[in-house]
Amino acid sequence: MQSRREFIKMSGLALGGVILSSCSGSSSPSSRPMPNGFQFYRLINVGDALPGGVTIVDLPGSAMISSVNTVFFHAKDSAGAIGCYELSVDYGGLIPAVTGIRKMVRDGDVLPDGQTVAKVSGGDINKAGSYASVLRLNDDNGNGSNSGLYLANTQSSMQKVVGYQDASPGVDGFIAQHMGDVDLHDNNDMLFTAHFGNQQNGRPQAGLFHVPGGVVGSNSSLIASSEDLVPNADGIVKSFGLLDRNDGGNFVTQAVVQLNATTAAKKSSAAVRQPMRATVLFAGNVYKPRARTLLAGSSSMSVSKAVQPVTGEVIMGPRLGTTNNAAHVVHTSDDDMTLYYEGARVISSGGLSPRGNVIWSISPAVVGDDGLIYFSLFTDAGVELCIYNGIIMETVLGSGDIMPYDNYNTMLRFIFGAMNMQVDTHGRIILIGDYSNQTSAVVVGLPV
Amino acid sequence: MATIAETRISTSADGSLCTGLPIWPKLGTLNIGAYSANQPKNYLVKGSPKILWYRFTVSLFYEFIAGVCGPGFAVSMNLEGTTTGNSLSLTVTDDEVQAGIAAGLQFELGATLKIEHYKLFSGWKTDLDTQGGIDFDIIGLFISAIKWAMSSAGGDENTDIKSIPNSSGYWGMIGYNSKNFGYTDTAVAEPRVHIPIDVVPEIEALEAINLALHVLLGELSMGPTIWFGIPVYISINSISLDDTKYTNITASGNGKLTGTTTDPPPGTPLEMQVELAHSAGLDFGVGVYAEISILKIFSLSGNYDLSILDLFGNLFQVPYTNNGYTTYYNTLKNSVGSTTVSSAANSTNQLAKLHVVLDPVAT
Numbered sequence: 001m002q003s004r005r006e007f008i009k010m011s012g013l014a015l016g017g018v019i020l021s022s023c024s025g026s027s028s029p030s031s032r033p034m035p036n037g038f039q040f041y042r043l044i045n046v047g048d049a050l051p052g053g054v055t056i057v058d059l060p061g062s063a064m065i066s067s068v069n070t071v072f073f074h075a076k077d078s079a080g081a082i083g084c085y086e087l088s089v090d091y092g093g094l095i096p097a098v099t100g101i102r103k104m105v106r107d108g109d110v111l112p113d114g115q116t117v118a119k120v121s122g123g124d125i126n127k128a129g130s131y132a133s134v135l136r137l138n139d140d141n142g143n144g145s146n147s148g149l150y151l152a153n154t155q156s157s158m159q160k161v162v163g164y165q166d167a168s169p170g171v172d173g174f175i176a177q178h179m180g181d182v183d184l185h186d187n188n189d190m191l192f193t194a195h196f197g198n199q200q201n202g203r204p205q206a207g208l209f210h211v212p213g214g215v216v217g218s219n220s221s222l223i224a225s226s227e228d229l230v231p232n233a234d235g236i237v238k239s240f241g242l243l244d245r246n247d248g249g250n251f252v253t254q255a256v257v258q259l260n261a262t263t264a265a266k267k268s269s270a271a272v273r274q275p276m277r278a279t280v281l282f283a284g285n286v287y288k289p290r291a292r293t294l295l296a297g298s299s300s301m302s303v304s305k306a307v308q309p310v311t312g313e314v315i316m317g318p319r320l321g322t323t324n325n326a327a328h329v330v331h332t333s334d335d336d337m338t339l340y341y342e343g344a345r346v347i348s349s350g351g352l353s354p355r356g357n358v359i360w361s362i363s364p365a366v367v368g369d370d371g372l373i374y375f376s377l378f379t380d381a382g383v384e385l386c387i388y389n390g391i392i393m394e395t396v397l398g399s400g401d402i403m404p405y406d407n408y409n410t411m412l413r414f415i416f417g418a419m420n421m422q423v424d425t426h427g428r429i430i431l432i433g434d435y436s437n438q439t440s441a442v443v444v445g446l447p448v
Numbered sequence: 449m450a451t452i453a454e455t456r457i458s459t460s461a462d463g464s465l466c467t468g469l470p471i472w473p474k475l476g477t478l479n480i481g482a483y484s485a486n487q488p489k490n491y492l493v494k495g496s497p498k499i500l501w502y503r504f505t506v507s508l509f510y511e512f513i514a515g516v517c518g519p520g521f522a523v524s525m526n527l528e529g530t531t532t533g534n535s536l537s538l539t540v541t542d543d544e545v546q547a548g549i550a551a552g553l554q555f556e557l558g559a560t561l562k563i564e565h566y567k568l569f570s571g572w573k574t575d576l577d578t579q580g581g582i583d584f585d586i587i588g589l590f591i592s593a594i595k596w597a598m599s600s601a602g603g604d605e606n607t608d609i610k611s612i613p614n615s616s617g618y619w620g621m622i623g624y625n626s627k628n629f630g631y632t633d634t635a636v637a638e639p640r641v642h643i644p645i646d647v648v649p650e651i652e653a654l655e656a657i658n659l660a661l662h663v664l665l666g667e668l669s670m671g672p673t674i675w676f677g678i679p680v681y682i683s684i685n686s687i688s689l690d691d692t693k694y695t696n697i698t699a700s701g702n703g704k705l706t707g708t709t710t711d712p713p714p715g716t717p718l719e720m721q722v723e724l725a726h727s728a729g730l731d732f733g734v735g736v737y738a739e740i741s742i743l744k745i746f747s748l749s750g751n752y753d754l755s756i757l758d759l760f761g762n763l764f765q766v767p768y769t770n771n772g773y774t775t776y777y778n779t780l781k782n783s784v785g786s787t788t789v790s791s792a793a794n795s796t797n798q799l800a801k802l803h804v805v806l807d808p809v810a811t
Contacts, residue, residue: 178671315746334497
């Protein structure tokens with residue numbers, strides 16, 4: 001006899017707005033219980049009003065959720081500017097209710113330090129609801145040439161942490177125009193990448209900086225820099241990409257490396273004249289800067305036998321869980337990719353999704369505090385939002401799912417995985433959804 | 449006792465850097481052309497990765513040509529005074545020291561970006577297909593940024609970067625000090641700069657790509673990096689009046705030099721020779737970087753660094769010893785009482801200039 005769950009799944013409908021997975025917490029063989037399912041609710045829509053008398057015309061795909069009942073998202077408004085906004089959400093009622101909206105930063109804003117924002121970028125939040133972002137700033141000629149890292153503590157305005165021409169944290173030098181990715185962790189501890197002029201060796205370099213508490217001081221440090229040796233492999237680091245930091249000072253970061261001449265000669269054809277480069281993912285700890293481990297890297301690298309990194313190009317953003325386990329996607333070709341978690345393969349393009357569709361692309365995964373990973377699979381039938389606990393993988397939302405609490409509109413597609421903080425400590429998830437009635441919204445999923 | 453009328457001592461008639469002495473005699477002063485021309489182009493990032501439901505066809509490429517004049521140094525000073533017994537006392541006026549390198553850096557940076565998204569049942573649809581590129585004189589374009597970097601670099605406060613007359617796109621990065629000799633035993637000129645620059649917002653064609661990416665909360669950044677560092681230390685080893693050589697040259701601190709000799713004192717000297725001792729370090733290179741990213745979804749980056757001096761291999765190992773920099777000696781001379789310096793070579797150790805054209809990629 002079919003169970004209620006199996007019946008609902010076969011019917012192709014979700015009951016009461018709950019998208020059920022095929023396993024429950026109690027039946028999971030893993031130590032990481034899976035949620036039974038999710039209820040999805042819109043929080044704000046394209047067309048809704050934003051502070052300042054403008055309305056939302058587009059949601060680019062960035063949404064983040066804190067653990068203090070706030071949600072952050074980016075929107076393009078009716079004046080053509082892009083901004084980041086914070087929603088206050090009350091989850092105590094029958095359905096989530098937005099109780100307030102606040103502009104964090106918007107293109108063209110004049111910041112408290114007098115700088116004018118040329119372009120807003122993604123940024124990061126922490127569980128306490130602070131927000132940090134590298135902003136493009138106007139130079140003296142009105143061009144957006146300069147960068148600055150800004151932090152808005154919970155319910156505060158954006159204040160500069162460090163920017164162009166400022167002293168580089170932890171090393172004698174100065175921050176250059178281009179700053180890269182930032183991770184904001186508990187207590188406003190920040191890890192960010194930036195180009196800087198190193199006074200000690202007279203060279204322009206790329207650096208990975210740690211700024212505890214979001215305030216540059218004597219405990220700030222340069223964790224890694226270009227010209228560092230690649231851990232467990234031959235070559236030197238040339239630049240850094242996306243990064244993620246979690247508890248205990250652990251972090252993972254993308255890096256582009258240059259292989260040494262011997263390896264390059266062995267691995268490249270005679271026609272290749274340029275120094276050979278590779279992309280890598282390595283893990284480290286801000287409190288033990290020299291303790292680094294190679295997690296993934298191009299097949300062109302020669303790797304120490306002491307480690308067994310995943311082979312492939314590291315293009316997509318890595319994510320790190322509280323137990324210091326990384327989730328990351330590697331490309332083995334332009335079209336082929338595989339998601340790894342805790343060093344083990346999870347799923348690959350070309351395979352089948354939990355709903356039996358052929359996968360052709362995978363999003364970066366988000367690691368929840370409970371150790372579950374959440375990611376999107378792009379298939380020949382649309383998108384599926386999946387959860388994986390190390391043993392079981394389930395789809396909890398997919399293209400074509402009917403949303404009973406949304407006037408029975410159909411979820412056409414959604415963007416999940418663009419940011420690190422898309423699952424809060426309560427297991428709520430945040431995403432951008434497109435519906436069959438031609439509407440788009442910031443959508444929160446509540447576990448049930 | 450002999451009176452030494454004011455005498456001009458200088459490395460060349462105009463006292464300029466490019467007509468001065470080579471910092472490294474074995475190398476001479478250089479006129480180097482380095483270029484990166486490759487077929488196909490030099491790519492920092494190239495690929496068509498499938499990401500989410502997008503396909504990003506990206507190529508970020510560069511070419512550059514770098515020209516170098518130098519590295520050299522120039523010294524000039526006026527000396528006048530007296531000899532008494534075996535002692536020499538000279539007053540130094542109008543003394544200057546310059547050291548550095550003149551360089552032109554012409555970059556071509558380019559980017560192409562095509563964004564397609566996969567539409568169910570109808571396949572790939574192109575959202576954006578654009579390209580941009582620019583040739584530019586990097587030093588001229590970012591002169592203010594470079595000057596700022598130099599002033600903040602803690603180097604010689606008189607270091608400046610100047611346009612080289614009659615030479616389009618060439619700039620000199622020159623360390624300069626005055627009131628050296630007579631005040632200190634060793635004069636120092638240390639031109640130094642290191643700076644990465646993002647050119648995308650400055651270049652309309654590239655910024656157009658950046659604006660397109662901004663809709664996706666993405667960003668393109670690319671630009672050159674340059675670095676110079678040439679600390680040069682110069683001291684007076686000896687001063688000769690005809691056949692009398694004074695050594696133990698010491699600065700009194702008030703603009704006077706003193707020395708002693710064991711040779712017979714000169715009568716009415718006709719010629720003054722000043723032997724300079726100098727040592728130097730040198731670092732010079734150019735590079736380029738590029739990065740494209742969207743949110744925390746993906747990041748592609750690349751860079752290329754070229755230490756121009758590394759191209760010379762062992763030649764530039766010469767100045768370095770286990771104990772520091774090697775010291776070189778040059779002698780400048782002039783007729784006593786002459787306050788001008790002839791345009792003819794007036795140093796005994798100056799070597800012929802080198803003319804080198806390099807393809808750095810082929811090395």
